[in-house]
Amino acid sequence: MLQEQGLLSIHDPIDHFLPNYPNGNKITIHHILTHTSGIPNFTQLPDYTEFKGIQSRPENTVNRFKNLQLEFEPGEQFKYSNSGYVLLAHLIEYISQETFGDFLQNTFLDP
Numbered sequence: 408m409l410q411e412q413g414l415l416s417i418h419d420p421i422d423h424f425l426p427n428y429p430n431g432n433k434i435t436i437h438h439i440l441t442h443t444s445g446i447p448n449f450t451q452l453p454d455y456t457e458f459k460g461i462q463s464r465p466e467n468t469v470n471r472f473k474n475l476q477l478e479f480e481p482g483e484q485f486k487y488s489n490s491g492y493v494l495l496a497h498l499i500e501y502i503s504q505e506t507f508g509d510f511l512q513n514t515f516l517d518p
Contacts, residue, residue: 438481439491445477448488465497
C-alpha cells in the first residue's frame with residue numbers, strides 16, 4: 408500500500424527511512440520481506456524468554472537487535488527472521504506517522 412502511494416519502494420535501503428540503522432545502506436525492504444537481510448532473529452536471542460511476554464513498541468524491539476552483527480551479507484542467503492516483521496512495522500510507523508495498529512485499522516480494516 409505504501410509503495411502504491413509512492414511513499415517507498417521495496418528496493419529502498421532502510422537507511423532512507425532510518426538513517427542511523429547499522430548496515431541500513433545495504434539492507435533493502437525487499438531483503439527484509441524475503442528473509443535475505445542477514446538480520447538476526449530476535450526470538451533466538453539468549454534473553455528472549457525474559458522479554459517475550461512484555462508488550463513493546465516496534466522501535467523498542469528493533470533496538471534489541473539492530474546493533475547485532477549481521478549473520479550474512481544482505482541478499483547472499485535466506486534465513487527466516489522474525490526481526491524483519493518488527494522492523495517493517497517500525498518502518499510503517501515512521502512513514503505513516505501512525506502506530507502500526509492505527510495504520511492497519513485506518514488503511515485496511517475500516518475501509
